[in-house]
Structures are given as C-alpha cells and as structure tokens.
Amino acid sequence: MELLIQSIVNGFIQSGFYALAAVGLVLIFGVMGVVNFAHGELVMVGAYTVWLLHAQYGVPFLPTILIAILLVTAIGALMEQFLFRPMRGDPLGGLICSIGVLFILQVVATVVGGDGPSKQVPPPYEGTLVLWDFLRVPYQRLFAIGVAIAALGLLWYFLTRTRLGWALRAVSQDREAASLQGINSNRISMIAICVGAAMAGLAGALMAPLTNINPHMGHNVIITAFIVTIVGGVGSLSGAVIASVLYALFHTFVTTYFNGTVATISGLLIMVLVLIIRPTGIMGHRVSE
Amino acid sequence: MNRSALTHFAGIVIVLVILAVLPHFLRYHHQDFLIFLVINILVVSSYRLVTLTGEWSLIHAVMMGVGAYGSAILSKQFNVSFWLSMPLAGVVAGSVAALLCYPLFRMTQFYFLIGSFAAGEAIRLSWIHFIKPFGGTSGVSGIPSPELGNIDFLEPIPYFYLVLIIVTLCLFLLYRVEKSRVGLTLHAVHWKAPLAESVGVNTWNYRSLAFITGSVFVGIAGALKVHYIGTVTPKQFDIGFMVFILIWVIVGGYRTFYGAIIGAIVLSILDEAFREFDELRPAIYGAILVFAILFLPAGLESLPQRLREKFGRSGAKEAG
Numbered sequence: 001m002e003l004l005i006q007s008i009v010n011g012f013i014q015s016g017f018y019a020l021a022a023v024g025l026v027l028i029f030g031v032m033g034v035v036n037f038a039h040g041e042l043v044m045v046g047a048y049t050v051w052l053l054h055a056q057y058g059v060p061f062l063p064t065i066l067i068a069i070l071l072v073t074a075i076g077a078l079m080e081q082f083l084f085r086p087m088r089g090d091p092l093g094g095l096i097c098s099i100g101v102l103f104i105l106q107v108v109a110t111v112v113g114g115d116g117p118s119k120q121v122p123p124p125y126e127g128t129l130v131l132w133d134f135l136r137v138p139y140q141r142l143f144a145i146g147v148a149i150a151a152l153g154l155l156w157y158f159l160t161r162t163r164l165g166w167a168l169r170a171v172s173q174d175r176e177a178a179s180l181q182g183i184n185s186n187r188i189s190m191i192a193i194c195v196g197a198a199m200a201g202l203a204g205a206l207m208a209p210l211t212n213i214n215p216h217m218g219h220n221v222i223i224t225a226f227i228v229t230i231v232g233g234v235g236s237l238s239g240a241v242i243a244s245v246l247y248a249l250f251h252t253f254v255t256t257y258f259n260g261t262v263a264t265i266s267g268l269l270i271m272v273l274v275l276i277i278r279p280t281g282i283m284g285h286r287v288s289e
Numbered sequence: 290m291n292r293s294a295l296t297h298f299a300g301i302v303i304v305l306v307i308l309a310v311l312p313h314f315l316r317y318h319h320q321d322f323l324i325f326l327v328i329n330i331l332v333v334s335s336y337r338l339v340t341l342t343g344e345w346s347l348i349h350a351v352m353m354g355v356g357a358y359g360s361a362i363l364s365k366q367f368n369v370s371f372w373l374s375m376p377l378a379g380v381v382a383g384s385v386a387a388l389l390c391y392p393l394f395r396m397t398q399f400y401f402l403i404g405s406f407a408a409g410e411a412i413r414l415s416w417i418h419f420i421k422p423f424g425g426t427s428g429v430s431g432i433p434s435p436e437l438g439n440i441d442f443l444e445p446i447p448y449f450y451l452v453l454i455i456v457t458l459c460l461f462l463l464y465r466v467e468k469s470r471v472g473l474t475l476h477a478v479h480w481k482a483p484l485a486e487s488v489g490v491n492t493w494n495y496r497s498l499a500f501i502t503g504s505v506f507v508g509i510a511g512a513l514k515v516h517y518i519g520t521v522t523p524k525q526f527d528i529g530f531m532v533f534i535l536i537w538v539i540v541g542g543y544r545t546f547y548g549a550i551i552g553a554i555v556l557s558i559l560d561e562a563f564r565e566f567d568e569l570r571p572a573i574y575g576a577i578l579v580f581a582i583l584f585l586p587a588g589l590e591s592l593p594q595r596l597r598e599k600f601g602r603s604g605a606k607e608a609g
Contacts, residue, residue: 035399086583091399092345096539096582099532103575110568219528223410226403234399261418268411275404276392 002134007256008249013141015248016148020203021221022228022240023155024196030172030235031192034084034094039225040218041105042072042197046204047213048109051119054208061124061209065147068205069198075105076197080190102218109215118212144206151202152241155195159237168192172235223264224251227271305457312449319561320445324452326557328514331456333537333549334463335506340543341467342496343479344401347531348389349507351409354416354526356382356508357515361432362422364516371435375455375512382508383501385412390497406528416523428522432515448517455513459506464546466502475499536574540581542588551589 021043028036036042049068053059059067079101087093113119123140130136159165170178171188179185203221211217228247232239247267254263308327312320336349359381363374389408396404416423423429434442435451442448466472477485478492486492515521541552556577563570585591 029399035402083579083583093582093586095402096535097579099535100575100577100579100582103532103571103578107569107572107575115568226407230400230403230407261414265411265414265418268407268414271407272392272404272411275400275407276395 003256005135007252009135009137010256011249011252012245013137013145014252015245016145016152017203017207018224018228018248019152019241019244020148020199020206022225022232022244023152023237024199025225026229026232026235026237026240027168027172027192027196027199029229030237031168032080032084032088032094032189033091034087034098035091036079036193036196037095037098037222038079038102038105038218039098039196039200040220040222041102041109042075042200042218043204043207043221044109044213044215044218045075045105046072046201047121047208047211047217048113048204049201050205050208051121051213052112054124055119055121065202065205069201072201072204073194073198076193076200077190079197080193084189084193085186106215106218113213113215118214118217120212121209123209140209144210147202147206151199155199155237158195164191220264223268227267230271231274305453308453309450312446317445320449322557322561324445324449324517325514326554327449327452327456328510329537329553329557330550331459331510331513332507332534333541333553334460334546335503335510336534336538337503337543337546337549338463338466338475338499338506339503340538341472341475341479342492342499343482344397344496344500345535346393346500347402347406347528347535348393348409348412349503349534350526350528350531351412352382352386352504353507353511353514354413354521354523355385355504355511357511357521357526358416358423358429359508360512361429361515361521364433365429365431366422371433371516372437375435375509375516378512379505379509382511383505386501386504387497390500393500394493394496409531410528413523413526423523426523428520428524430520432519432521434516434519452513452517455509459509463506467546471495471498533574536578540577540585540588542590544587545590548588548590555589 021039024042025036025039028034028039046068049071050061050064053064053067054061079098083097083101084094087097123138125139125143128136128138129142157165159169167178167183168188168191170181170183171185172192175185178188224247228240228243231247232241232243250270251263251267254266308323312323315323332349332353339346339349356378360371360374360378363369363377364371369377393401393404393408416428417426419425434448436442440447442451467475474485474490474495475498477490478495482492511526514525537552537556538549539552540556541550542548556574559577560570560574563573566573581588585595
C-alpha cells in the first residue's frame, strides 16, 4: 500500500516532465505539420545548460533555468527560420532537417561536456518532504512539478484567452482559412516553435538535477513524447497532458514492479494498439480531408 | 538490345570488374569497409522498394536485425549451415514483416512513420530484455562463418566475393521487381492511390507486398553482416543506423534505382574520410543532410543534370 502511494506520487511528478516535452511536439506538429525529431535534443540542451552553468560555474539555479529556456527557444527559432520555413508543405523534408539538427546538437553536447559517464547536477533544493512517515518527496521534485504545472497553466491561458493564442489554434486547424482571415501563418509558426522549444528547454532544465545527463538522453524523451502524443491524440494539447499523466503513472508502476525496459516495451505496444484501434487518440477528433 | 540498354549493361559490368579487383589493392581495414559498403548497398536498395509506395518506414534497420538475429541463432544454437540460415534469415524477416503488416498498414504517412518506429523499438527492446535467446545488450557472439571446401571466409577477400555475388544477385532481383508490372503498380500506389484503387488495385496488398519483399532482402543483408563480424547486438540496428539509411537514400536521391546506391557509396566514403574527426562525424552527417535537403532535394543523382542545365544555359547566353 505504501509502495503504491509512493508510486502514484512519483508517477504524477514524472508526468509534469513528460507533458512539458510532449506539448511542444504537439504544438509544432499541429501548427507546422512537422514532426520535430530533434525535440528530445532540445530537452537535452536545456539540461546541459543547467549542468554547465549551475554545476560547473556555480550560477544560481533559477537564472540558469531562464537562460536554458532562452537558449533553446533561440535554437527553435533558428530551426524555423532556416529549415522548416523553406521546407513548408514538405513534411518529410522537415522531418529530415530535424534529424540533421538532432545529430548536430548531440555532437555539440559531446564537445561541450566531453565524452565519458553521464553528468549529474547536485539538487539545488535539498531535503525531503515526509508525509505520514512513509511518503517521501524530495523538495527538488516538488519544485519541478510546481513549475511544470504553472507553465502548462500559462500555456493554456495563452492558447484559450489571448488573441494570439486563438490565431495559433486557427492556423493549426486550417492554415489556409486562417490566412484568409488575415493571420500571418509564418509569424504564428515562429511563435509555435518558440513556445514549444521553450517548454522543451524548461523540461530539460527542471529535470537536470533529477536525471542522468548525456548527449543521447533525447532518445528516451522523444520515444516518450511520441507515445504520449499518439495516445493523447495528435494535435490535441489537453490529450497530450492527460496521456502524460496516464503514461507516467503506468511507466512508474511497471518500472517499480518489473523493470524499465518492460515498461517502455509495453508503452510502445499500447501506442501501436491505440494507432490501430483509435488512431485519433483519447482526445483527438477525426479530421476531414 | 537497344543502345541505352547496352551502355547500361556495359556500365554494370565495368563496375563489377572494378569491384572484383579492388580489394587486392586495399589494406585490411579498407577491405572490411568495402564489405560493409556492399552490404549497405543492399540495405538501401531494399529500403527503396519499401518507399516506392510512398510510405517511409522507420523499421527497416530493425528488420535487418531480425534477419541477423534469425541467422545467428539458427546457426549457433541449431547448427544450421550458413548456406541455409542466410536465406532463412530473409524468410524470418519477411515473416515478421508479414505479421506487422496488419497493424502498420492501417496507418499512413505520419502515423505509419511513428507506428513503424514504435514497432521497431519494441522489437529492439525485446532483444535487450529477453536474455534467452537474444543475449541482452551484449547480444549473440561467436556466430560461425560460412564453410565451403577449404575457403577461409574469416579472411576479408573471400568473404567480400561471397557478399559481392549475393548482393549482385539480390540487386538484380530487386531491379526486376521494380521494373515489373508489380513494381509499376507500386509507383501508381504512391502517386495516384485513389486512381489506382478505382481501377481495382488493392493498395493495402501492394503496400504489404513491398514491405515484406524489402524486409526479406534486408534480412539477408543482416545475415551477411553478422556472419562476418561474428557478433550481433541490439545497438547495431538502432534508430541511429535507421537514420543513416534514410540519409543515404535521401542524399542519393529516391527517384531512381541508382540514387540510393550512389548516396550510400558517396556518403560512406566521406564518412571514412572523416574517420579522424571521430566524435564530430555525426554532426558532419547532420550538416550534409540538411544542406542536401535544402539545396539538392532530388539528390546526388540529379547533380549531373543540374550542372548540365546550368552550364548549358550560360553557354547559350554567351552564344546569344
């Protein structure tokens, strides 16, 4: 019972990270029609920034989070400007470009951090919250989930309560119709990728003290983000968030009771199953041609 | 035989002759390189067959692994001779592909891409998870090399000839398939799916057929590879290798049969040339990929024609 509650809490905290990584992928795919394979690497760059500035040079944790977000956003903006925009209307081309970026970012990380073992960042917030004698939640994790929820809340507010957010959703629903309404779809694409990249950077920065940092950490991130995106319904942000929570709980449970590989295999199988039975995911709706 | 077919045939013969004598002028390590290059040519050509219907799968590298594991386990644990286990590797890969057809081809485009990636990852992680019979992360080692009379297939040159013969045969078959009625229908399924359906082509069947056939050939390529190295691990067939296949095909050009082969050759040689920049190599690859897709979207195969157009035009200007 105690293990059960602990697993639920751990899974819930993990879900914040999954959701942050996945919403960016969903946003970029929704608005631009591009599968950003380098999304996991954007998260990795966020984590590396914290490792380099905070753990190596002693810059305080909070400013490094901001710097990580800005840096990753800038990378996202460059990708849109020089790669995705010329490739507009060619989803395969956009995908290939993002794979190229993936390689480049991995090598940059290797050069900056050196090869060798994974890096660790000592948690800036020490101590553990103990509830009812058995439930232990490190403050670092509480901080991470708090910030993640706040960021997702802000994103929700932006998308549903501001004119820019409406425009963004309009473009993701129908690019042509949005253009006819006078919405500059290139500008909206730029905003979408900046927001998506910022979320990825934030995810990486928040998780840096809680995970092993290496140039290839993006691989697991992108697998998770794919699973969450598909299960939630491609193009549905709320679906992605709900799927993040469900998948994180599932993954944590299977990891606790079996092991991590089994958890990922069954996650992938669930995703294939969803693709077969209900390709629109739990929150998606059928898009007419 | 008309003239273009004749030059065609002559070209192939010349390439084969060059390839046949080449290893004798190379050092050991370059002979290895040549063996892997020829195997990779089979990998990209079989991938091309899968992509003919317009579906870019991300499971091809794993299908190669299915063949490799199949042949490795057959020959090591069941003492099956290489000459039987190698074609069986194709059968194993083809069968697994056939099983995957039902779920995978319910999807198209983006969903197919992600679905094939997921299915491949699930298979690859199973190799890691099920220590028996797949050997976990360290895989299966001590895979026997082929036996035939007193030829020593542990040496690179005999093995190279073996690979060259099998790959040439497979390429010939792949080429015949592409140019056959079936191959032409595959093109139709890609470019005019609704029209093809309206004249009675079952697109689902043709997509599956291309996928299964491509997997059979890449399974054979996998067997060829691991019987030379002697070891098969899950790492050899990860998404990184899949991306290399994609890059070779795209940089080479996916519109003709030769494009993918040219891509594999040129990029492998470049890769070999950059060997000393070890850790930078992926970035160089990444940059080449991005530049190729931005500036040479039809691939290297289109380069001669583009150059001709460019110089032809400037020549005309001078004359005018």
